Amino acid sequence: MAGTFQNKIYGSPLPAAATGIQIRDAIEADLPAIVDIHNAAIASRISTAQLEPVTIESQREWFRAHSPAQHPILVAEVEGVIAGWLSFKEFLPRCAYRGTVELSLYISEQFRRRGLGRRLLQEAIGRAPQLEIHSLVGLIFGHNEPSVALFRAAGFERWGLLPGIARVDQIPRDLTIFGRHV
Ligand SMILES: CC(C)(COP(=O)(O)OP(=O)(O)OC[C@H]1O[C@@H](n2cnc3c(N)ncnc32)[C@H](O)[C@@H]1OP(=O)(O)O)[C@@H](O)C(=O)NCCC(=O)NCCS
Secondary structure, eight states, X not given: OOOEEEETTTTEEEEGGGGTEEEEEOOGGGXXXXXXXXXXXXXXXXXXXOOSOOOHHHHHHHHHTOOTTTSOEEEEEETXXXXXXXXXXXXXXXXXXXXXXXXXXXXXXXXXXXXXXXXXXXXXXXHTGGGTOXXXXXXXXTTOHHHHHHHHHTTOEEEEEEEEEEEETTEEEEEEEEEEEO
């Protein structure tokens, strides 16, 4: 997808092509990198309700259940390195929710604040119509300020608050629902 990349070092947007960034559908060979990035986020305790690290083998079935034609997994690749990923997930199994998906995304710590999260989210929004998706939601811990800011910057609004429904290391955490129609 064409676009610009906000380069924080030089302070000005650069053409995406000039920075070696590629947003593409994930392939199974990307799974180890996807799992590494996910496990680092699990350890941070801020972004996911998954509390134990996952293994590559345990995620293989999850990966294969995502088809590019229905629920893609996208990766952001920078100079050949997988720097982040985004997944589409069925929101609820009932037919009426078929056009609604939950988005999750994770950027490797060393690649954060370079516009990759924004790029992945924009790509997901751009693909939604061809996937017959009309509504996107993100389920985000209330204390996950970077993610809340990212989703807001991409035009999502807070549609819901489920107070104190998660326990992370015995601490009650709110779950917020961010959404946007496309
Ligand atoms: C949230 C996350 C995906 C953001 O990715 P990123 O590539 O660093 O974000 P970007 O550089 O594209 O930032 C886009 C906008 O998001 C907001 N943002 C991102 N990180 C932020 C932070 N640490 N603090 C405040 N705002 C932040 C800003 O509005 C930013 O725009 P700006 O840089 O022009 O100010 C990343 O921090 C991450 O992987 N966190 C752990 C996983 C997670 O929380 N996932 C969401 C749950 S599904």
